[in-house]
Amino acid sequence: MTDAIALDIDGREVKISHPEKVFFAKRGETKLDLVRYYQAVAEPLLRTLRGRPLLMERYPEGASGKSWFQKRVPKTTPSWVTTTVVATPNGTTSDALVAADLAHIIWAVNLGCLGFHVWPVRAENQEITDxxxxxxxxxxxxxxxxxxxxxxxxxxxxxxxxxxxxxxxxxxxxxxxxxxxxxxxxxxxxxxxxxxxxxxxxxxxxxxxxxxxxxxxxxxxxxxxxxxxxxxxTVFGAWCVRPRVGAQVSTPIHWDDLATVEPDELTIATVPAHLAERGDPWAGAxxxxxxxxxxxxxxxxxxxxxxxxxPPVYPKQPNEPPRVAPSRAKKA
The missing domain is CATH 3.30.70.3300 (Alpha-Beta Plaits)
Incomplete structure (x- = not known):
């Protein structure tokens, strides 16, 4: 297995370690295949993600391996990586990755990120949900x-x-x-x-x-x-690949494709061609x-x-009903 390769991602050198590591067992797609997928959909991907904080879902051994959610970027993060301070519902803060450009996405993929969960805010103005x-x-x-x-x-x-x-x-x-x-x-x-x-x-x-x-x-x-x-x-991002063995993609589709869409068939193997044929359904919104x-x-x-x-992780809110399932409330 190749130890590492260096890719030029829009003028930024990003190293990919073990590019031949299988990430998706169903068809044998590798870490490098995932990188190539994100390169193929870079324009619509960044149209939806650019400037937003990301929660990373990491699977270093691929979709069949162990995983964890990572809000904070690692301490070894390169100096060029853009981050922003985000808060959890209880007020805990962390330095989150920002989708500044494709190099940031590919850098995260190299860490085994098989899921990008996206904030509905821009890093520069987190008071506004857009x-x-x-x-x-x-x-x-x-x-x-x-x-x-x-x-x-x-x-x-x-x-x-x-x-x-x-x-x-x-x-x-x-x-x-x-x-x-x-x-x-x-x-x-x-x-x-x-x-x-x-x-x-x-x-x-x-x-x-x-x-x-x-x-x-x-x-x-x-x-x-x-x-x-x-x-x-956060919500799973558009054009982002799910940590499933079939490498399914959370794919924007045209409304007139709704009746015939087969979600399991939208994968890293099929979505680039689908995009080339049908265009970006979200363009111009x-x-x-x-x-x-x-x-x-x-x-x-x-x-x-x-x-x-x-949700239970949030502080009690004004005018909120009792936070207990009806069946338990009746027993009480």
Whole structure:
């Protein structure tokens, strides 16, 4: 096995150790194959990631090996690597990698990073959240055709409010719907907009879609995970490769491809050609306003609805209901 090679990544020398190491067992793709994939999709990748902090999911021995999440860059990080201080929900800070350019992505790949989880903020202005991220999460018993239907209904509802949305696969069983935002709102406001959207979708389509945070209340429905918009929350990045043996990619797709998409077939072996043929579905998107969703949020609160539950790692929030599953609350 070759010890290391040096690559010129946009004028920056980045060393790749053990480039022939197999990262994805299904077809035998290597660390160098992963590097070549990111080079092939560099333009749309950086259009979505550039300037954002990244949480790294590291698999030094490949997708079949041990892993861990890494918020802080290693102490041996080269001086040219851009970082920024980010905070966790409890206030702990860390120096996170910033997607400054492709060299930063390739440097992380060399560390065995098989997953980039992306903040919805720019490193230079972390008070502003500039993406609404709707995570359509299939509960047990839900098939992908139901997720596809939920995505279509979500797009239609956002369209009623004049909000244009973008679509991507998650690289697994769900779908993500994004809207780039005008630089007007913080993470608390964006989460409130997501809660309002989830609740309205459940009202209109109660047998298919749920906004219920507690799993015991979801049934076999598609869950709209509003808490993916909680401040400091990261979501798996567009064009990024999942740590699965098949090297599946979280792939932006055109809305008219939704009915026929097969997420497991979107891999590092197929996505570059798909991009070359279909282009970047997210190119040219304009910033949106979430004021219509915030108006729904204010309406719900005025009608007596409390805030939706927050994840357990967050401090208790104003107007939040008891943070306990309904079945446990009844027993108590």
């Amino acid at each position: 993406e609404l991220r709707i995570d359509l999460d299939p509960s047990p018993g839900v098939v992908f055709s139901q997720v596809q239907e939920a995505a279509t209904l979500t797009r239609e509802l956002l369209g009623e409010l004049g909000i244009e949305s973008k679509l991507k696969t998650t690289g697994s069983r769900g779908l993500h719907i994004y809207a780039g935002l005008e630089p007007e709102w913080d993470g608390y406001q964006v989460r409130a907009a997501a809660v309002a959207l989830a609740r309205e979708l459940e009202r209109r389509h109660p047998t298919l879609i749920t906004a219920q945070w507690w799993k015991e209340e979801r049934g076999a429905r598609v869950f709209v995970d509003f808490n993916q918009n909680a401040p400091h929350k 304009r910033p949106q306003s979430i004021e219509p969703l915030l108006e729904w949020s204010r309406r719900d609160l005025a009608n007596g609805l409390m805030d939706a539950p927050w």
